[in-house]
Amino acid sequence: METQNLYEVALTCLPGVGPLLTRQLVSYCGSAQAVFETPPGKLQKIPGVGPTLLKNIAAGSKTALLQAEEKLKMAAAHDVQLLFYTSSKFPNRLKTLPDAPTLLYYRGNADLNHHRIISMVGTRQITTYGQTVTERIVDELKPYNAMIVSGLAYGVDVVAHRAALQAGLPTIGVMATGPETVYPAVHRKYAERMLTQGGLLTENTFGTRPDAPRFPARNRIIAGMSDCTIVVEAALKSGTLITANIAHSYDKEVMAVPGNITSPVSEGTNYLIKSLKAAAYTSVQDLVELLNWDLQDEAKARKQHAAFDLSEYTADEIKVLQVLQQSREEQMDNLSWKAQVPVSLLASVLLGLEFKGMVKAMPGKRFAILS
Numbered sequence: 001m002e003t004q005n006l007y008e009v010a011l012t013c014l015p016g017v018g019p020l021l022t023r024q025l026v027s028y029c030g031s032a033q034a035v036f037e038t039p040p041g042k043l044q045k046i047p048g049v050g051p052t053l054l055k056n057i058a059a060g061s062k063t064a065l066l067q068a069e070e071k072l073k074m075a076a077a078h079d080v081q082l083l084f085y086t087s088s089k090f091p092n093r094l095k096t097l098p099d100a101p102t103l104l105y106y107r108g109n110a111d112l113n114h115h116r117i118i119s120m121v122g123t124r125q126i127t128t129y130g131q132t133v134t135e136r137i138v139d140e141l142k143p144y145n146a147m148i149v150s151g152l153a154y155g156v157d158v159v160a161h162r163a164a165l166q167a168g169l170p171t172i173g174v175m176a177t178g179p180e181t182v183y184p185a186v187h188r189k190y191a192e193r194m195l196t197q198g199g200l201l202t203e204n205t206f207g208t209r210p211d212a213p214r215f216p217a218r219n220r221i222i223a224g225m226s227d228c229t230i231v232v233e234a235a236l237k238s239g240t241l242i243t244a245n246i247a248h249s250y251d252k253e254v255m256a257v258p259g260n261i262t263s264p265v266s267e268g269t270n271y272l273i274k275s276l277k278a279a280a281y282t283s284v285q286d287l288v289e290l291l292n293w294d295l296q297d298e299a300k301a302r303k304q305h306a307a308f309d310l311s312e313y314t315a316d317e318i319k320v321l322q323v324l325q326q327s328r329e330e331q332m333d334n335l336s337w338k339a340q341v342p343v344s345l346l347a348s349v350l351l352g353l354e355f356k357g358m359v360k361a362m363p364g365k366r367f368a369i370l371s
Contacts, residue, residue: 007033008084010068012103016056022102024048026086036061074206080179081106091225093117097250099220101203105179108199110170112225114147116293119222121243122156122232123265130233130265131159133257137230138163140284144293145328147198149174149226151218152187156232156240161190164198171198174222176214178202183210216242223247227291230281231256234268241268248277253290255281312356316341316349321358321369329368 011022011032028046029035035043040054075082083090083104091112094100106112118141122130134156138148148164150157152173164171171194177183179202182191191200203221204214219242223229229247231254234240247254256278259266272278279290288294310318319339324330327338332350336343350367353359359367 004031004033005082005084006065006068006072007031007036008068008086009071009082009103010061010064011035013064013067013071014056014060016053019100019102020098021048021053023085032084036065071205074180075105078180078206079107083112089113093226094221094224097220097224100224101221103203105202105205106199107179108172108195108201110147110172110198112172112199112201114170116144116146116291117149117226118146118287119149119226119229119243119247120156120160120232121150121219121222121229121234121240123234123238123240123268124153124155124157125235125265126155126159126233127263127265129259129263130156130257134159134232135163137232137257137281137284138167138169141287142167142169143327144284144288145169147172149222151175151215151222152182152191152200154184158187158190160232161187161194165190165193168197172225173198173200174218174225175200175202176204176208176218177210178204178206178208180206181208181210215239219243220246223252224250226252228253228255228287230254230287231269231272231278233257233259233263233265234272235264236267236271238268241272244272244278254278255287255290257281314349314352316345317353317358320346320349320353324359324367324369329362329366332365332367335367 011017024046025035026032029038043049044054083106085095085102089112090104120134138160146169148160148169148171150160150173152158152161152175161171161173173191173194179200182188194200216239219239223243223246229244229252231240231244244254254277256269256272258273258280259269261270273280279286281287319341320335323335323338332346336346341349350359354361357370359369362368
């Protein structure tokens with residue numbers, strides 16, 4: 001077991017030490033391990049540390065380390081990564097939020113600091129309109145290679161996850177349970193696919209049941225780890241609106257899909273738009289303009305064009321690079337017709353670009369440009 005991780009997990013097991021105090025202690029002491037090794041005289045000089053906490057640290061250190069050891073064993077058995085907030089794998093978008101968790105349990109293969117992350121939330125009583133719109137939004141996000149985050153619940157959540165899996169986009173399910181429990185169990189088949197095309201994330205330790213208070217807490221992670229939260233359908237009084245309000249309080253972008261004024265599950269989205277708490281989503285262009293993705297892409301393209309010395313590449317290599325600059329990645333057959341390079345020749349062109357460090361080969365005969 002890695003000593004550093006052991007002390008990080010143990011710090012979260014100490015009674016009376018919440019997220020804010022955890023950050024305070026690590027900030028002053030230098031590391032989680034140093035918190036346990038710092039003399040009481042020095043600890044009490046840290047703002048927020050009083051006699052009760054000193055007693056808790058002194059009396060609870062041994063127990064906390066034993067609990068942490070047990071959690072690390074469970075994590076290894078279930079292929080779970082324990083991400084302390086100082087880890088490079090911890091979602092950076094969460095780190096700056098005042099009520100962010102300090103320890104996350106993660107199963108999966110996606111980068112939680114993906115370039116573009118969109119949260120999608122909504123009612124469990126999804127309508128045909130809601131399903132169609134959810135699938136359309138995800139499909140429209142394909143060219144932007146966005147990661148889709150939701151809560152694995154019935155309705156909008158699972159439709160968004162399923163659409164992302166079908167579109168080949170990474171998707172993260174944020175859970176209100178422990179990392180080994182998929183709730184609802186009927187979504188296990190999607191959850192298992194997500195482990196190889198995204199992942200499952202929770203702040204709750206092993207054995208945690210899906211109790212009601214866990215869901216609003218889960219929602220703040222959904223809102224906090226993305227660039228924008230899109231509300232598809234929601235009743236006026238619902239957990240979905242709580243998520244939207246949380247995102248709004250974090251100064252995150254919120255979008256809502258306008259709906260039929262006679263539909264109860266459109267009352268919430270229409271209210272968000274009317275009260276200016278959300279921008280209206282009518283097409284992906286609305287999102288692109290809100291988040292300035294078009295300007296980012298233009299700047300990136302200019303940078304890449306400037307970096308290319310065209311004399312170093314053949315005419316066919318340039319055609320392939322130009323296509324990949326637009327789409328980021330392509331399946332080999334699509335790349336062939338888009339670049340107008342015969343398949344018989346394309347393999348050697350791609351191999352040459354791989355040697356030059358410009359593209360990488362991916363499963364399923366897909367190729368991506370390296371930024």
